Amino acid sequence: DQQVKQNSPSLSVQEGRISILNCDYTNSMFDYFLWYKKYPAEGPTFLISISSIKDKNEDGRFTVFLNKSAKHLSLHIVPSQPGDSAVYFCAARSSRGSQGNLIFGKGTKLSVKP
């Protein structure tokens, strides 16, 4: 049973436009959410995070929105650049869990076309 779902395996966007990557979760105990970016043959790198007490967090071109009532979060990239082409993983954790492990979604492959 997937607790973190990324329903779009892939997304293609034109350079300069907005990329919106979506993530849904089922566990209401999750209180911290993170996005990771992964290039081929490299390990994932942390991108941005958000606590459940907030509904928005912004870092440069990247903004994460959290809708707790819908159990939904999204990552916006504006403007998208070809170097943003990568697999993006959504992850969630509960601070009240036994070890607070991160639960990852299956990832969305973003392609930004010049």
Place this chain on the structure above:
Amino acid sequence: DVKVTQSSRYLVKRTGEKVFLECVQDMDHENMFWYRQDPGLGLRLIYFSYDVKMKEKGDIPEGYSVSREKKERFSLILESASTNQTSMYLCASSLLWGSNTGELFFGEGSRLTVL
């Protein structure tokens, strides 16, 4: 900068061989993890450790074991490799959960092919 180093980037092994994947982190992190990444399946947790000599099973521990004899080092062992263990293996570390946001720092990965 946190550095997580995995000993081998690429390995090719035969079915039945014993495989060791080594991981070292240099930031004195308490938690260490082993994941595997497969297309369409995302990142799946194999084992994790929150202290020296401590280990906990993740979601897919079957066919794997781990060892943490020193705080900075976490090893993944495949006692008898099988073809379905062909995958990208990712090691990660983090601070104790209660003291941070839970951010994991990943190594570059080890691509294992079992023939």
